[in-house]
Amino acid sequence: MSRFFDLVSKPAREMGTTNFPFVVRQPVEHRAVIKLDSNENPFGPSPLALDAMRSALASSSLYPDDDCTQLRLKLAEHHGLPPEQVLVTAGSTGMLSLLCQTLLAPGLNAVTSERSFIVYPMAVHAAGARLREVPMRDDCFDLRAILASIDANTRIVFVANPNNPTGTMVEAEQVEQFLARVPQHVVVVLDEAYYEFALYFASLRRMNYSRSLDYLRQGASAVVLRTFSKAHGLAGLRVGYGLGPAELLGYCARMRNTYSVPSLAQAAAMAALDDAGHIRRVVENNAVQARFLGRELELLGYRVTQTSANFLCCDVNEDAEVLANELREQGVAVRPLGHWGAPNCIRATVGTPEQNQIFLEAMRGPRNSQPRPRLVGSD
Template structure:
């Protein structure tokens, strides 16, 4: 086979271990998965009711335009219907952007560590990469600007950033956009937008009126609790969306995913509740870390990146044996830390108890 040579030095995405896999491996009956930033409160009751009551025509192709959902989101965000691009999760939109704009003659810029699919897809397309280390946990936007060349086609900003959870201040993003060349697409990946509680944050979609070279990515996988449905969307000027749609596969969103998203997006009370509960539990994590002298990045997401007293793989394995699946920072580019999805109050009670045992094993960081 005449594979692209770059694939020789790449690895397939390795998902976290499943609940059933951990149960079998460790002989446990109760497992709490805190590794993939899923919504621990499930999804909207209105979605569940819809699924119980509404039949689907399985033999009919989906609406390739997602017309009803498109209209609903356009009204919600105050944009034209032509400004919306749908993907099989926002992951697919990332791959669409890379396929449309990047090749062996192009250059792209991103932070490190950040969401790995930016680099993964860019490498597949043969583009050159510049990865800028985080500065105190934040995107170093001055260094981003310094790295721009005549071949730069795409800049990626994960905001809030995964895996650190940090939110880039809105004024810094706006100031950055003023200085980016107009022919460079800036991707504002906001998968965790619904979890933001910072009162100073400005909805990035409002920036579309001034900047025609940005695309804002959102998803139904996180706060909406529809990760299994794989549905994300991007909002940009139609002049950006139209070429990207040429790359998008037809019928890339299945009928069930689009139908339940139409219901989910209207249940704002559910999102408000999840945001509030998540904020309460996020504050518990911050207090826990402070009490034990552990560094934790400021988070505006439904996960935290927290320091551990032993090697991150060792800490993850220990917590796994206690029934808690987390992500080791060794796999995320953040050695010495673990990424933990913020669970329910009961789930977090158990996690803190397990972490206390880890501290006894590895030595507390308390002064």
């Protein structure tokens, strides 16, 4: 038994030291590898954000504005909501943690889907609560089943829309029906980290993606998560935000770590919001390339789930861990989904046209010599 087992809190004990002693791993070699494993933006930050960061560099000796006042005001205007309904955090995962610390405790639970965002269990368990993961229906959140598994001790439901790692989306009508039935003691977290990509896909497919801000205006017991990590290309800066009821955000704000959003991140986010052209290029490339990659992968005999995000989920019909290691040898990093209970699936970020060609070459590579069963492709 270790020296600290009896000292750490019960939630910490239950989460365990998965990595003890705390091993220092070699950093991923960013230059050599085409990084398609973390749903990052292959085009990087907007040039306006880079300029804003350069201008802000000289003030790095000062602590940042803890309330992110200017960014908050700008986001409030951008979304047509009062500033009290905006809370800027260290990435949207920062907001997730705050919500869990504020709403959960031992004896309480949160509900989400199986095969969803890996941070939900971490944030829930760190608060000492339980997470119920409801089976999916056709690779999608099954909102009816989620509704059925809510009980008197449920405080949060997480809906990742689109979902990571499947890339699937639930349409606005389904969300509306769901919200109308969720009991009052539950806060629904509408996690829209891939909002810009999903909105663009939905417009191409003539679908209704999200009316989440309308629900907030109507007083719904919901928090919408957005981030600058994806379409805006600022993942390394850690800036995201929650939109929700002012009182609840006020409680969450009390739980923040002081100065958790750096001044460079605040400056970059403000500028990134102004660069609609950059976002447009990013989402257009993503839609065209997702289609191209999906088709090519299907031609190789793989099954690809239709995505509404900036990555593809692909059933490779073999041990995905082995395949991912082989691809890494060839300089391409993708995510095998064994941890999500899908040991034959990988998740690959949609890259630039050049990166995608290299990824496809690696997929064709030496493995092409083995005959591969043809599967009926999904759309």
